[in-house]
Amino acid sequence: MITKSLAVATVLVGLMGLTTAATPSQAATPTPYPVVVTNYGASMTFTKAPAKIISLSPTATEILFAINAGSKVVAVDNQSNYPASAPKTALSGYTPNIESILSYNPDLVVVSYDPGDLVSSLRNAGVKVLLQDAANTLADSYAQIAQLGAITGRRVSANAVVSNMKKKIASALASIPNRGSNVTFYHELDDTYYSVTSSTFIGQLYSMAGLTNIADKADGAEWGYPQLSSEYIVAKNPSLIFLADTGCCNQSKKTVKSRPGFGQLAAVKRNHIYVLNDDVSSRWGPRTASLIEAIAWAVKNFLRTNH
Amino acid sequence: MATPVKRVSATTIVVCSVAAMCTIVLAVCVGAVPVPASDVLQSIGWHLNVPFMPRNLGTNDIIIWQLRLPRVILAFVVGSMLASAGATYQGTFRNPLADPYLLGVSAGAGLGATFAIVSGAAVSHALIPVASFLGAMGAVALTYTLGRSGVSGRMSASLVLAGVAVANLLTAIQTLVQQQHNDKIREVYSWVLGTLNTSGWNDLRMVAPYIALSTFMLYRYRRVLDVFSVGDEEATTLGLPVERVRAIVIIAATLGTAAAVSVTGLIGFVGIIVPHALRLLVGNSYRVLIPLSIVGGGIFLVCADLIARTALAPTEIPIGIVTALIGAPFFLYILGSRRTGASV
Numbered sequence: 316m317i318t319k320s321l322a323v324a325t326v327l328v329g330l331m332g333l334t335t336a337a338t339p340s341q342a343a344t345p346t347p348y349p350v351v352v353t354n355y356g357a358s359m360t361f362t363k364a365p366a367k368i369i370s371l372s373p374t375a376t377e378i379l380f381a382i383n384a385g386s387k388v389v390a391v392d393n394q395s396n397y398p399a400s401a402p403k404t405a406l407s408g409y410t411p412n413i414e415s416i417l418s419y420n421p422d423l424v425v426v427s428y429d430p431g432d433l434v435s436s437l438r439n440a441g442v443k444v445l446l447q448d449a450a451n452t453l454a455d456s457y458a459q460i461a462q463l464g465a466i467t468g469r470r471v472s473a474n475a476v477v478s479n480m481k482k483k484i485a486s487a488l489a490s491i492p493n494r495g496s497n498v499t500f501y502h503e504l505d506d507t508y509y510s511v512t513s514s515t516f517i518g519q520l521y522s523m524a525g526l527t528n529i530a531d532k533a534d535g536a537e538w539g540y541p542q543l544s545s546e547y548i549v550a551k552n553p554s555l556i557f558l559a560d561t562g563c564c565n566q567s568k569k570t571v572k573s574r575p576g577f578g579q580l581a582a583v584k585r586n587h588i589y590v591l592n593d594d595v596s597s598r599w600g601p602r603t604a605s606l607i608e609a610i611a612w613a614v615k616n617f618l619r620t621n622h
Numbered sequence: 623m624a625t626p627v628k629r630v631s632a633t634t635i636v637v638c639s640v641a642a643m644c645t646i647v648l649a650v651c652v653g654a655v656p657v658p659a660s661d662v663l664q665s666i667g668w669h670l671n672v673p674f675m676p677r678n679l680g681t682n683d684i685i686i687w688q689l690r691l692p693r694v695i696l697a698f699v700v701g702s703m704l705a706s707a708g709a710t711y712q713g714t715f716r717n718p719l720a721d722p723y724l725l726g727v728s729a730g731a732g733l734g735a736t737f738a739i740v741s742g743a744a745v746s747h748a749l750i751p752v753a754s755f756l757g758a759m760g761a762v763a764l765t766y767t768l769g770r771s772g773v774s775g776r777m778s779a780s781l782v783l784a785g786v787a788v789a790n791l792l793t794a795i796q797t798l799v800q801q802q803h804n805d806k807i808r809e810v811y812s813w814v815l816g817t818l819n820t821s822g823w824n825d826l827r828m829v830a831p832y833i834a835l836s837t838f839m840l841y842r843y844r845r846v847l848d849v850f851s852v853g854d855e856e857a858t859t860l861g862l863p864v865e866r867v868r869a870i871v872i873i874a875a876t877l878g879t880a881a882a883v884s885v886t887g888l889i890g891f892v893g894i895i896v897p898h899a900l901r902l903l904v905g906n907s908y909r910v911l912i913p914l915s916i917v918g919g920g921i922f923l924v925c926a927d928l929i930a931r932t933a934l935a936p937t938e939i940p941i942g943i944v945t946a947l948i949g950a951p952f953f954l955y956i957l958g959s960r961r962t963g964a965s966v
Contacts, residue, residue, distance in 0.1 A: 393804070394804055394805060407801075407804065408804075409801075409804050410801055504808070505808050505809055505812055506809070506812075506820065507812045507817050507819055507820055507938075508819060508820070508938070509808075509812075532936075533936040533937050534937065541936075541937040542819070542937055542938040542939075542940075543936060543937065543938070544653075544654035544655070544819065544931055544935060544936045544937070544938050545689050545819055545820065546653050546654040546655045546685045546689050546690060546931075546936070547654045547655055547935070547936030549655075549681060549684050549685055549689065550655040550681055550685060552681065562805065563805060563806060563808050563809055564739075564808070564809045574820065574822070575688045575689055575692065575820075575821070575822025575823065575824070576684045576685070576688040576689045576822070579681075579684050593805075
């Protein structure tokens, strides 16, 4: 809940300022530095690739390792659990300790959230800080990957990661027969029935797969993350249920079946409850492609068993 | 004794019963999903084996019988419990700010629930109510042990202070544990805000025995609270075994409150607003106040929950926010309109 609201609170597209000074001469010179990045009021010039990166953002950690910049990462926060080889520390992205961060002597700190003036404190201490907040669209996600690629001198890898994602997503979506058929679903964020609407990053992925979100008509506050009434879920009787709360809240097909009123739902009776990885579905990195594959698989499975 | 002996009149009993029934009927008929009154009647009638009642097999039956009815009844029972426990504590400690969480119930329950949530074991989810119940009971036991050793004759004050200290200590531990497990914050946070959205008959079955026992004890001991109002020393000279009675009342209130919060999370304000609002209406005699708090607390929480589930329907509002948002101004209104000089 908290992470979600924080993610939503900072809706800005963080990448409008991405500029690379070296663009014209890029083809000619093997090292495209300096790279100039404008990020939340600060203009940073990278004359060479940062050699000591700290990531306090689980998504950025995934991106850095995916684009082969993992060797430059000296520390990641306590929530960065992927990939397993990331140098996980006790550092926290939510309650960060400036001294502990500085003790690594980093030349770049990547965050997804700015608690208690973390960004300005670190910048005042002379450390470059890149704030990449929650993506609103896949395009945001691609842009963040490209930005980290430019800064770390891994443009080629970053481009490859993005094009690979695009390819995977396109083929997953293409594999769904008669997309746009009105298959309804309920995406569960926690066991008190918080959900997501199609206006959110994750909600858009379902729309791309042609699914109808039962939460869309429920979000009077247009916040994107409504808490659905149990009565409403039962009345809507979604065809598919996606659980993104198996990690946070120990939910499972079994606990869903045992809830009051849920036993009669079509998705429960016909076994169309699909477990998503909590982490992947709350991040916006390269693994987002596999999330879409999981959704596509669920839709195909549903269509196959119901027609 | 200055307190006039008041009884609950027959009229009051009738008015309260009718008000409670009307609230419950209204709350069952109105919800996030519109259900025709005939379906409500059919669903409840069939399940209660009313003769010739046709079985309604549709979704509306699930909504009414499995979701809405148990939720409304649970809200009533929990509201009763919190209000009567609040009134009891205000009497026992002669403190108008006393609420059911005074001796650390909420902090202990929160710590217990947090431990269950972060432990991450597959079974831990079902253990949240058990852990929060044990946490609540443990916290009050700790408060009582520490507070008892205070200066004799000033025990009620030292108990309150011990309660504040224990609550702060446990809340600090809970926050620490929660910060160590950022990935679980969402669930801890949901629990702390309190919800009736996920409740069913099972929750009611689980807590009903404790709440019934607790309410019965508080009701039986209501007259003693009037004696407490003269102060511990005078109550002793009047022949009241002050310490023993206080212990019984605290155990009873704790048992019921702990059971209530274990399934609904922390719902604030009920225990303080309802007894005081009633006090302003009917005066200070606990003989009247306790039974009225039992009914009034139930009505209040059913209404608050009705707002929580319908105001932004089909989106829920956390119940704790509604009790504060509606309860506090309502209470101030009563306070302003009836300056009768009533005091605790």
